[in-house]
């Protein structure tokens with residue numbers, strides 16, 4: 001696909017949502033912007049594909065929550081079709097045939113929880129309040145470039161002082177809860193509030209998403225906290241389903257970016273960033289085309305940013321070492337279904353209103369931890385955790401009338417299998433997932449019209465996420481905030497002048513959030529202004 | 537004693553909440569499931585149905601029916617051909633709004649008026665010796681609104697022909713063997729229809745609609761969802777945006793059509809062939825520019841909103857529940873320049889919105905005003921910007 005020009009102010013490598021957000025902000029600021037995407041679609045891990053006529057699959061990412069609200073407004077996304085739809089219920093089937101079904105009415109939810117544990121009836125409010133307080137403390141940090149605590153410049157010192165000021169004066173309990181979540185396990189944290197297995201399993205599931213930890217592992221608290229920071233329509237930890245899936249969302253982003261003047265080039269893998277005397281001056285495409293730009297932004301993950309798009313020998317060796325040992329180790333997969341009708345949950349008879357949100361197959365902390373056990377030793381879970389969403393119940397445009405699409409996010413599916421590989425195991429793995437669903441929804445298999453399997457290897461191959469890690473780098477404390485993606489390089493710059501990073505491997509991290517793309521654009525624009533001032 | 541509409545038997549089965557409001561003496565569902573917002577999204581994203589039977593309905597028939605309505609209604613009913621409908625207000629002789637309603641013209645001499653309040657006596661008295669009969673048919677008819685982007689496809693399955701209906705048109709049709717009237721009207725600001733059906737035939741028609749909506753995300757919605765949709769649609773509600781001048785104690789409680797944002801209803805005001813109640817006063821108001829207010833939409837500044845709440849140590853609320861109450865508006869100098877009548881957080885717009893009345897000189901698009909509310913028991917202001925009504929106006933509404 002031809003571009004309008006061969007020379008740009010900024011070229012963004014990778015048309016995932018962060019690349020699009022970054023490009024949109026830069027274009028809005030008046031730069032001449034080109035976003036280059038390897039595949040035939042934009043969106044990266046956030047795409048929707050019509051894999052069967054009338055059936056729209058969210059092949060990878062499937063729900064929206066963490067997207068920063070300022071991006072919606074600043075990029076005028078509503079005008080371009082932004083429409084997050086409420087998912088009014090959450091359904092958690094149990095192995096004994098019972099279930100937990102939560103909705104939008106607090107009092108009904110309390111009654112429902114009381115069925116499982118009278119003790120826990122009032123725990124939910126306390127839990128949510130306490131976590132929301134922690135989120136209130138942390139959220140402002142999501143919207144700011146992390147301070148360079150290793151830096152000595154006046155600016156670095158001032159930013160570090162700002163951070164300290166932000167933490168000072170915060171309630172002692174809130175700080176303590178924060179540290180407990182950042183360093184501890186979801187299990188330990190939840191045990192303080194709840195006794196019911198189903199409730200703990202349901203909440204703890206958010207502590208393992210995308211990450212090679214079990215709910216009892218230290219570190220799952222951090223993942224739980226991260227997933228609580230979403231604020232769909234201002235509601236604590238609430239998730240929504242974007243019209244047309246997350247691919248519908250990235251199409252909105254692409255239209256917004258284009259409306260600000262950004263160009264998008266598809267089917268154009270970038271082979272390397274072209275540098276000259278330590279400065280980025282453009283990119284070379286795999287087909288040999290060279291395009292020049294004063295600013296080049298990598299919207300792909302840190303491995304590719306630092307070891308593939310540029311020559312690692314041009315970089316400081318501590319950075320290369322840190323990137324080499326950064327943990328990716330994807331552990332998640334998708335198995336998506338086209339269904340001939342609604343699954344049946346025996347205890348609910350012919351009801352289907354339980355399918356209007358997530359269907360969480362993770363009935364206890366022990367279930368989740370046992371699923372993790374398999375992964376610890378290099379195999380996929382024999383009874384996996386599955387986060388299902390039958391999106392056609394919320395958005396009928398996703399499937400023909402009466403038919404359904406069901407997105408299933410599955411853990412654990414470790415990238416490195418011991419004694420086999422994913423191309424060999426793909427269908428057997430999907431059978432395991434389908435079998436697990438069958439055990440909760442008898443007759444499920446008969447409904448399956450089509451099955452789409454996305455192993456961690458497929459995620460890596462298709463989206464380009466190293467080892468299939470859905471967040472472009474594990475959510476481990478040493479890989480977060482001013483350590484993301486590496487100590488000293490958390491401010492979206494790289495050691496190469498004019499070369500920036502804005503993918504999920506930068507602060508705050510993965511999820512369809514847009515913050516990395518936006519924060520990087522701010523840094524770029526600041527640097528350009530400073531350059532201009534310096535050169536007069 | 538409270539009564540029920542012709543659809544009630546089925547709606548009662550569908551209402552999982554047991555919540556019913558009283559509307560004009562009928563039970564009317566507050567919401568059907570635990571989430572009014574979910575019902576609202578049916579209207580914005582798929583389709584929903586709402587029982588509007590409690591609206592007062594009058595059949596107005598006779599050689600002078602047009603003459604009666606032309607002399608009372610602010611809009612010119614003579615321009616409304618059979619098969620069309622008009623939304624209009626009617627005023628008192630001082631040019632203040634009494635009420636609003638929709639007039640459906642069925643033939644040269646036959647109309648149906650729907651209104652929120654009883655009006656038989658008022659219109660009969662005005663009819664005097666004119667050759668016109670007025671009949672209250674409220675109880676004879678069921679009225680079902682089917683609204684949302686999929687409403688057309690759903691109804692086309694059971695009432696072929698309705699897909700041809702233009703905005704504010706209506707037609708006689710059959711659902712199964714049941715005669716109905718279907719109009720392209722509603723109170724949601726979306727693509728939508730209303731079905732009128734004889735009381736005894738109401739249930740089979742509702743059942744046919746429900747069956748046709750299977751797989752299309754069709755669901756019932758209650759008053760809470762309706763009120764959300766109507767604010768986004770910028771539609772005035774009696775008792776909220778205005779109240780009848782007939783029962784006002786002071787002129788502060790009264791508004792003129794122009795002040796209510798209905799300047800567009802006044803196009804034919806200089807047509808000498810049609811005197812109507814309030815015309816002279818309205819003409820004077822327009823000529824002398826004495827309107828006290830202009831009705832506008834307000835978009836709250838999202839950044840200012842969040843900043844004010846965060847600074848107060850609070851989580852910025854984004855609550856879609858309509859607040860139908862007055863909030864004061866100020867200019868930069870702190871002078872009071874208007875007030876709001878309805879407000880909510882709009883999920884489709886992702887913004888706090890308010891229907892407001894401001895001084896006419898401040899009604900230009902983009903004008904900045906300060907919106908006052910209380911936070912932590914103190915008055916605070918949030919920046920807001922004047923915008924066009926309706927806030928939400930999808931092309932499909934009229935397409």
Ligand SMILES: Cc1cc2nc3c(=O)[nH]c(=O)nc-3n(C[C@H](O)[C@H](O)[C@H](O)COP(=O)(O)OP(=O)(O)OC[C@H]3O[C@@H](n4cnc5c(N)ncnc54)[C@H](O)[C@@H]3O)c2cc1C
Pocket residue numbers: 013014015016017018019036037038039042043044045046059060061062063064065066268269270271299300304332333334409459462463464465469470471472502503504505509510511512513
């Ligand atoms: C299976 C799965 C499920 C998920 N579920 C959710 C969810 O429900 N909700 C949520 O919020 N998050 C979810 N996530 C996480 C979220 O989707 C990702 O964190 C996010 O989409 C990453 O966005 P990005 O723009 O940073 O990178 P990516 O989406 O990875 O985009 C990078 C882009 O760069 C392109 N690219 C790579 N190399 C090159 C090259 N050399 N030249 C040109 N282009 C190149 C790729 O094709 C890709 O389009 C999920 C992720 C996965 C994988």
